[in-house]
Amino acid sequence: MAKVKGAIVVDAEMCKGCALCVVACPTQVIAIGKKVNSKGYFHTHLAQEDGCIGCAQCAMVCPDSCITVYRVKLETT
Numbered sequence: 001m002a003k004v005k006g007a008i009v010v011d012a013e014m015c016k017g018c019a020l021c022v023v024a025c026p027t028q029v030i031a032i033g034k035k036v037n038s039k040g041y042f043h044t045h046l047a048q049e050d051g052c053i054g055c056a057q058c059a060m061v062c063p064d065s066c067i068t069v070y071r072v073k074l075e076t077t
Contacts, residue, residue, distance in 0.1 A: 003073070003074045003076055004053055004054050004071050004072070004073055004074070005052070005053075005054065005071070005072050005074055006052040006053050006054020006055065006069060006070060006071050006072075007046065007049065007052055007054070007069075007070045008030070008046050008052060008058060008059070008067050008068065008069050008070070009046075009067070009068045009070070010043060010044050010045055010046070010066055010067055011066040011067075011068075012033075012037050012043040012045075013037050013038060013039070014064050014065075014066035015037065015041060015043035015044055015064065015066045016039075016041045016043075016064060017032055017041040017042045017043055017044065018063065019032055019044065020061045020062065020063065021044055021057075021058035021059075021061060021062055021067060022044060023061075024057040024058055024060070024061045025057060025058055026053070026055060026057060027048075027051045027052065027053055028051075029046060029047055029048040029049075029051035029052050030044050030045070030046060030047060030058055031044065031045065031047035032044055033045045054069055054070065054071035054072075055069075056069040
């Protein structure tokens, strides 16, 4: 079975920092950042790039649809 490596991109200007994605992430690799966007919200980001599995749970629970999920299948030998 092929392993999957994932990554997310958060649209920082749209993110309101509700942290629903942080709670939904099964690998706990999403965190609230220390910088605010132009609207004054602390936005989320991918804190541990190697831990993302590309499951898209974060994108499914995001009420503002500001998360894009990328997945790459890794070859196993």
